[in-house]
Amino acid sequence: MSAIQPEARPVSAWRYSNVRSRAPLRLGLGGGGTDLAPYCDDYGGVVLNATIDRYAYAHLSARDDEMILFKADDLGRDEMLPCNLDFNICDGLLLHRAVYRHMMLHHNGGRAVPLTITTTIDVPAGSGLGASSALTVALIEAFVVAMQLPLGPYDIAQLAFEIERVQLGLMGGKQDQYAAAFGGFNFIEFLKGGVGVIVNPLRLRTSYLNEFESSLVICFSGQSRESADIIKQQVGGLKQLDDSTIHAMHAIKAHATEMKSFLLAGRVRSTADVLRQSWLSKKETASSVSNSNVERLLEVAMQAGAWAGKVSGAGGGGFIMLLTDPEKRFGLIRTLNEAGGEASAVKLTFEGVEAWAVPE
Structure with a gap:
């Protein structure tokens, strides 16, 4: 039996139609790599990381035409697409495409809406600070606020992981999504067998x-x-x-x-x-x-x-x-x-x- 989809809501009926978001980047102090499958599934992994004052930003705004505009200003790239879901998420600006398509399919009844989605990141690509995952988290959170969705930080981190690693097939572990969603100085446990993730904030003096x-x-x-x-x-x-x-x-x-x-x-x-x-x-x-x-x-x-x-x-x-x-x-x-x-x-x-x- 297929899952029941929520009723479609036009963008004008969303709670907000002009939303900004930001997600922090992180430093990996220890444990990096143990959040990779199959290691964390077989043995359980732990990561110690801390978020810093460098960010990934997203801006979501409604349009008055029948187009979708994806922009990555820091990369100098943009894509104008017709307002439908008939595009390949593995082309072009992958994260923009995949997050938008997921949100329309699962939280807007499969109905595409005309939006401009603009992003920037404070550091160059390939920085080692978890920037791509932070960007995915920022994109998701912008939709969460715009559409008033009942998703908490664990939900957002897990969804970001699924979009990046499963839907897009991008290689990587799990720590970056949780660091960006929760922020702070954290000791994160990835439980053996893939049964869950526990984020433990460090309470330092x-x-x-x-x-x-x-x-x-x-x-x-x-x-x-x-x-x-x-x-x-x-x-x-x-x-x-x-x-x-x-x-x-x-x-x-x-x-x-x-x-x-x-x-x-x-x-x-x-x-x-x-x-x-x-x-x-x-x-x-x-x-x-x-x-x-x-x-x-x-x-x-x-x-x-x-x-x-x-x-x-x-x-x-x-x-x-x-x-x-x-x-x-x-x-x-x-x-x-x-x-x-x-x-x-x-x-x-x-x-x-x-x-x-x-x-x-």
């Missing part, structure tokens, strides 16, 4: 949190990377029961748990020691996780006083995150920029995806 944030530096390596190739290699090792890949994943999972304990105790220096070990384990999961430029910038950073560093995300480029003595942070940033990186301080954020009606 303010002084511990301030010390960690003051120790943190991010540096864009100048190289965007295609995470799918790295993830494909990691998943291949897991499916083939490659001992070295599975052993490295076990170590990465243990490191995430250890980092959580040190952070809760305010031991930032010990957290950095585990971060360094985690980076060594991560490089064992796929040969393309690191490259000469990443290694060069990490070496520059260590010589300038960094305690430890690792690439955020799948690897291969994008952003490097580093921990250092706060009194050496300014000099570290300056040295990395002189060496060709794009380094800066960064602030942690504690709000997940947000959407609001544009004031009249």
Whole structure:
């Protein structure tokens, strides 16, 4: 028996017809890769991540013609389509197309409505900060507010995962969608057998949190990377029961748990020691996780006083995150920029995806 679809509602009857949203990007401190199937299904995975003051943005507005306009302003791309659902979601601006089509099919009775959907992201594509998943979450939340849908953060994260990984077939794990939907400093558990996800917010003392944030530096390596190739290699090792890949994943999972304990105790220096070990384990999961430029910038950073560093995300480029003595942070940033990186301080954020009606 087919599911009963809600009655179609014209866009003029929606609660809001001009909505903006934003979802935070994240730094992956530990456990990254253990949220990949089949590892998390077979063994259970854990990830420690924190959202930062970099965002993916979406803007949804009604049109008075019979067209749909998808725009990615940061990419300089746009697509004007007839107002129907007869388009391929695997062409063009995939995330825009897939989210719009899903919302029309499942929450608007299968009726297409004329909209302009515009997006931007604060960082380049392939940053390693979970930008594509944050964008998917932002797009979904814009529809949730515009249509007053009863979807909470777990629902939104799971839907984003299904759109990206199932409908579009994009390679990747599960952590990015949950980080963007919930926001904050989280220890996320991916239960064995794929039976569920638990997001555990870390309740750090303010002084511990301030010390960690003051120790943190991010540096864009100048190289965007295609995470799918790295993830494909990691998943291949897991499916083939490659001992070295599975052993490295076990170590990465243990490191995430250890980092959580040190952070809760305010031991930032010990957290950095585990971060360094985690980076060594991560490089064992796929040969393309690191490259000469990443290694060069990490070496520059260590010589300038960094305690430890690792690439955020799948690897291969994008952003490097580093921990250092706060009194050496300014000099570290300056040295990395002189060496060709794009380094800066960064602030942690504690709000997940947000959407609001544009004031009249």
